[in-house]
Amino acid sequence: MRPTAILGSAGRDLMPRLTTSVLGSIALVLGLVACSPPTTETPPVDTAVNTDASAPPDRAADAVIPDGVIGTAELTSPSGDNTVSGTVVVTAEGGGFEVALKNFHSDVPGGVQLFFSPWSETTTCLADMHSFSFGNLSTDADQPGLSMGPMDFSGGDPSYYLTAVITANPSGTNDPDGCVLTPWAVGTITWDVPDTRPGLLAVDTGARFGAGGATATTDGAPSSYRAVAGDTLNDIADRFGITVDDLGFLNPLTSRQLQAGDELNLRVALRGGASVPPPSS
Incomplete structure (x- = not known):
């Protein structure tokens, strides 16, 4: 299955601060x-x-990561008000990596997006750079089949992504931390992958x-x-x-x-x- 969104593409046309992360292993074979x-x-x-x-x-x-669930993250709102909630599940399946949002709910007005970030939850503006974007999501439904691409994505091991982040589509309002994309919910990804x-x-x-x-x-x-x-x-x-x-x-x-x-x-x-x-x- 092809990725539903280009890495980081959701913010590319919005502000120049957002940068795009691509398949490093392909980019290097130049x-x-x-x-x-x-x-x-x-x-x-x-x-x-x-x-x-x-x-x-x-x-x-x-080693090749075997099929099955390889990563999970529980989404919580930084404010603690459960504005956004749900569970992120990453699965290796059929030669690729799939992501699903389960029991997902959002009270954020407008559309929201799911990002994977290579930094911890405490990083300011952690969705603004080098993030994998899954595009716009429904705000009150499970989201199955969000694709990260084929198994050779980043050398067959996506576990360098540390945090799942839900952001709102930019509304033109200023983020208190000066971020382009405001994190409305975050969750540390717990990975279960072999040493590849x-x-x-x-x-x-x-x-x-x-x-x-x-x-x-x-x-x-x-x-x-x-x-x-x-x-x-x-x-x-x-x-x-x-x-x-x-x-x-x-x-x-x-x-x-x-x-x-x-x-x-x-x-x-x-x-x-x-x-x-x-x-x-």
Whole structure:
């Protein structure tokens, strides 16, 4: 089943602050990193592989999320007045991910929308950026069959989305927090999914042509990589002992070609909103 709405499309024509999240794994498989020439001279790059670095560990085969319910969220109104209520249920089925709203009720005037956000409930304006929109919803009925797309969506694992959010269609009134979309109800998504990429660990084997940028580390392990002019995704992946598809999995919110200075996340624990600034910052 095709998605009922493009990711983030509900707000794209409303205000420029809303940005669109797309299938990161597809966006990254664009080949060359589109980098404009740097304004300062690029330092020489050591083209030799660092033979002193540890070799990437052997990887177990990637796992596929089995059919069935994989995530739920109970919607509650931040004001506590039960203006909006219901249960969000995410199911893996038939090679794709489906979302349903059960026991759904809304007293919000006008239409409402369901978003998935990669940030926690306490994030200000958490529906304004990098959110998956399911479009307009009926306000007093169950909503079955809302599609997130095929199973290869974000590398087959949508669990980097942390929060379900109900927003009202923008009415032109000012949000008290300055948000484009006001959250009327939120719920933390509880996921029950296997480790779909067991053993995925980036190991820096040294700079080379096509991957000459700097690496940040945490506890001695690579955590992010900063792109430089001339980089290619194949060379970056090869430098860290992973695949280009792994890069897409680790960076599901990447929605454009990389530019010099952009960063790629290299840790599974920082996948999604943990590696991207929230909209309120």
